[in-house]
Amino acid sequence: DIQMTQSPSSLSASVGDTVTITCRASQSINVYLNWFQQKPGEAPKLLMNAASSLRGGVPSRFSGSGSGTDFTLTITSLQSEDFATYYCQQSHDIPLTFGQGTKVEVK
Amino acid sequence: EVQLVEFGGGLVQPGGSLRLSCAASGFTFSSYGMSWVRQVPGKGLAWVAYISDSASTIYYADSVKGRFTISRDNAKNSLYLQMNSLRAEDTAVYFCARPDCRGAKCYTPEHWGQGTLVTVSS
Numbered sequence: 232d233i234q235m236t237q238s239p240s241s242l243s244a245s246v247g248d249t250v251t252i253t254c255r256a257s258q259s260i261n262v263y264l265n266w267f268q269q270k271p272g273e274a275p276k277l278l279m280n281a282a283s284s285l286r287g288g289v290p291s292r293f294s295g296s297g298s299g300t301d302f303t304l305t306i307t308s309l310q311s312e313d314f315a316t317y318y319c320q321q322s323h324d325i326p327l328t329f330g331q332g333t334k335v336e337v338k
Numbered sequence: 339e340v341q342l343v344e345f346g347g348g349l350v351q352p353g354g355s356l357r358l359s360c361a362a363s364g365f366t367f368s369s370y371g372m373s374w375v376r377q378v379p380g381k382g383l384a385w386v387a388y389i390s391d392s393a394s395t396i397y398y399a400d401s402v403k404g405r406f407t408i409s410r411d412n413a414k415n416s417l418y419l420q421m422n423s424l425r426a427e428d429t430a431v432y433f434c435a436r437p438d439c440r441g442a443k444c445y446t447p448e449h450w451g452q453g454t455l456v457t458v459s460s
Contacts (some may be wrong), residue, residue: 232400243417265385265446274433274450275383286438286448319382325397327373327385
């Protein structure tokens, strides 16, 4: 199975900050990397697929990069609605696997 | 609008069985593979199972293989998860999810239901 490792597991930030979350795959997954946002009590929301392709309706302050094994999710000018938990997930191989999550909290 | 509604969760004793259902609407259900994903309350996400549009291809996570069965009824726009020999570690919110594309190797869950809680406890 492909292991997905996110860092950090949590971070504290303020509105207006730029936040970067990293995700590393245990083997190359090309660009089969997706990012999800989840708020308490809600289902996950797909933000981005193919490492950097923003889904419709997702603000442009979200961006992604990477290929192979190393990926990043960047949120520029953090907004109040962005405080949530973020997960990376690989869709290169079955079983689909998720990172452990990164909780973005208010500083 | 794509809608997925799960039901069938509840409290069950260890070793027991439960059948989850997911009612789909707002899209051509028979054209999409579907997945179940679970989440232990307060913890991360874990993929459980996938079934292709025609049910010809099915995959399971090792943790549920041999105990869970994913199925679908395209005439009823419904997805199912039969869970047998349940264990305490199966306690989780179970989400059904539709991928972001149709066809083979389309797995990325884009549309999710609200989830249904399964609690395995004596």
